[in-house]
Amino acid sequence: MLSFDDVVARYEPVIGLETHVELGTQTKMFCGCPTVFGAEPNTQVCPVCLGLPGSLPVTNKAAIEATVRIGLALNCSIASWCRFARKNYFYPDMPKNFQISQYDEPLCSDGYLDVEVDGELFRIGIERVHLEEDTGKSLHVGGATGRIHGATESLVDFNRAGIPLVEIVTKPVPGIGARAPEVAKAYVAELRDVIRTLGVSDVKMEQGSMRCDVNTSLNKLGETWGTRTETKNVNSLRSVERSVRSEMIRQGNILENGGHIIQETRHFHEDTGESTSGRSKETATDYRYFPEPDLVPLAPDATWVKELKAALPELPRVHRARLTAEWGLSALDMQSILNAGAVELIEQTVAQGASPEAARKWWLGELSRHANERGIELGDSGVTPSQVAQLQKLVDEGKLTDKLARQVLEGVLAGEGDPAEVMAARGIEVVSDTGALTVAVDEAIAANPDIAEKIRGGNQAAAGVLIGAVMKTTRGQADAKTVRELVLSRLSN
């Protein structure tokens, strides 16, 4: 069995990614139904999105604008004239028996997205960005674990049917060798950040508003590209990386044993990290695409496109470069912030008054550890940037030591309220009353005469024992530095 390292020593991967993003418009692509996530089944439907006879679609202007903005952010050309197409297939998730999509005339084409992995830049070509409608959601019953295989029947909810869906397709990405899994993940992460910055989708992979299909093929070094497979159901950043890796290993082992790769759709399983062969897919000709006769063509006005381009927000890479400079960080520091998903959190904490160093320390330290232990996203720990800024302010004002601040943070994480509330409720405060501290220091000296003698003799390292004793009597609420100064001054000659 070849390992990943064996595979990349013998074969060169080519990857490609197709990402679907549900737009955050108020209404669906071709009708005025709302798009609220998690609504009661079949309560956001109308004759158009149910495909009832006689209904006619009308295109949502906001969806066109959002797609053009995505295209512009990905350095694409915007079509001056294009049409929607019918993609015909018989499957109960589309009530019309066709999906309105785009075929040979995408709204945006031929762009790129620059992606950084450990300081190295990769330019990922964008083949096309097109607009289509999402499908309904099926619940498969009667089989094992809700899967379509073995199910005896399916229950369909059309709330999602017709929600605007943008498909972003990369050009094939060759020449990245062993970096393929990381580059794939970094691309999807960067794309997510770009789209979030544009504010056109909430891009939540766990809720399905961003979904990814990964194409992978292998070829012997210097030879033509191999047969590719398409892995579907890759629904987290971690899975993007894992699916490329596992598919490279699977294909490498087949090829190494003289086998052939079958062009097929595979399904990725989050729990095992492996994929299984999916249903045989229709080919493009089987979909019998033709221009959608119920819609007139789109012809984005060049001036309007220019205005949209000029109004694009600062995009993540540029934004990060600016923050790196402003915060005085190295590229590596920024990379670790990025890897932790902490850019925005730190930025908001700084905006609330904390220094960049302090904000970074909390988010990459205690809070990252907490999130990792629980397997949650950093932003979902329940602590807000504002609370972190408040905590740091208390430290800066000398009302909390670092150690006490960590105790307070525990309380905030446990949902006990803002830092000040946790301090009050738990009775946490720095003993800054020098009178009380001096008494404690004198007690410690009296209890440890031999240590005191050593310190008087110039052995300052011995002070640790006395500091420890004082911290114990003050239940950790004294500032260690102040205690140290007091100890040394009491024992100076």
Place this chain on the structure above:
Amino acid sequence: MATISREEVAHLARLSRLAVTDEEIDMFAGQLDTILQAVARVGEVDVEDVPATSHNVDLVNVLRDDVIDACLDRDLALAGAPDPFSNRFRVPQILAEGE
């Protein structure tokens, strides 16, 4: 002359999720042939100077604002479904054994 083969009819039936018998394939092949030949006559027209079109109204950019309209009442939405269950449209098994 037949313009559609039995294999093509069988393939179309599979794409359409229709179970057809051998006799039906022959019957549909004949019927589809008649339709295709009728449509093929359109191809005889000289259209060299006629630009292709997908719509008979010469308009572009018919768009609506992103404003919510009334939905169908759920009972009404499901009223035309033969066998709804749990407020959803119930459909028979989608994939056959081994598909």
